[in-house]
Amino acid sequence: MQAQAVFFWIFAAVLVASALAVISARNPVHSVLFLILAFVNAAGLFLLMGAEFLGMILVVVYVGAVAVLFLFVVMLLDVDFAELKQGFVRYLPIGAVIALFVAGELGYVALGWNGSPEPAVAAAPSGGLTNTAALGRVLYTQYFYFFQAAGLILLTAMVGAIVLTLRHKAGVKRQDIAAQVGRSPATGVELRKVPSRAGL
């Protein structure tokens, strides 16, 4: 229990610090790297809570896919980021005020909430199942429709991203499969009578 508390405070401190660095870094590449650090620390917190599967999902999907996607786009776009950084200091007061408002609202809700004092540990799966096996058991049975809905959302995102970024350049030779398949012997083969001792 003691070690768990120590690790919680370490992960929480690094998570908050890296989240602050994400929004205040001068260079967006540094922002993305701090975002990766934040995701890794959040994964550590999930491990502490006993949700190993979610922690690993966070590392694999968020660090491995989403953050790398951000990194690609930041490096792909040739943008003068120093210019975009203007107004950061000017908006610092209003940003702080709005952040205080949001924090105050959340705190107000939390005051009215009767917090549970017991340690936050996920309900142990019955029958000696591992975390992942227990999740898989309900994911494909009890929550099947939610699982399918999540899949549909991701499919929509994938199709949308491809449609938005795919472009066909004019003047590039491309394979036209329909034209190939639609060829008949009449159009495909041409028979010529070649006269003797003369070319075509």
Place this chain on the structure above:
Amino acid sequence: MMVIGLTHYLTLAAILFTIGVAGIILNHKNIIVILMSVELILLALLILTVAAAEAAIGLAVLVAYYRNRGSIAVDDINALKG
């Protein structure tokens, strides 16, 4: 202090959410950092699937917009203004 309860985790999520909201306001010119702040907010709310979809779609829109206009400054995005 040494017994970590659900309250600790929820407080941490609230802090993360607040940092994300502040990030959107402070970086109101840089849409990439805005998207990253949205990622932080969705991480705080434990919305994983939608966050992944949002990142993919948002960055695809960004790339398509940059190709057409050559700029992604939020101030320049006014094509609907007429």
